[in-house]
Amino acid sequence: MDIQVNVKLPDELTNLDSSTVSRDVLEQVVIEGYKNGTLGPKQVRLLLGFSNRWETEDFLRRTRALEYTVEDFNDDMETLKKLGLR
Numbered sequence: 001m002d003i004q005v006n007v008k009l010p011d012e013l014t015n016l017d018s019s020t021v022s023r024d025v026l027e028q029v030v031i032e033g034y035k036n037g038t039l040g041p042k043q044v045r046l047l048l049g050f051s052n053r054w055e056t057e058d059f060l061r062r063t064r065a066l067e068y069t070v071e072d073f074n075d076d077m078e079t080l081k082k083l084g085l086r
Contacts, residue, residue, distance in 0.1 A: 005025075007021075007025055009021070026047065026048070027048065027059075027063070030043075030044055030047050030048060031060075031063050031065045034060060034065045034066075035065050041053060041056050041057070041060075044056050044059070044060065
């Protein structure tokens, strides 16, 4: 099942290329969905039409959706301690 979303733009913006605007809006929705955990990497890949996970990860890095936080680091350190590797 496909879902179509319509965005109404002011008349002053009618000179914009609709396909570019559509792609930009889709990418922003996907980025937010990934950041808040609604979408996983596979959904990102499918929604944006990437052929492999490397394209997906590159997109997520370029758009700063894929970030390694201090919390991630602390979790990794805790895991290493539990495994006796630190």
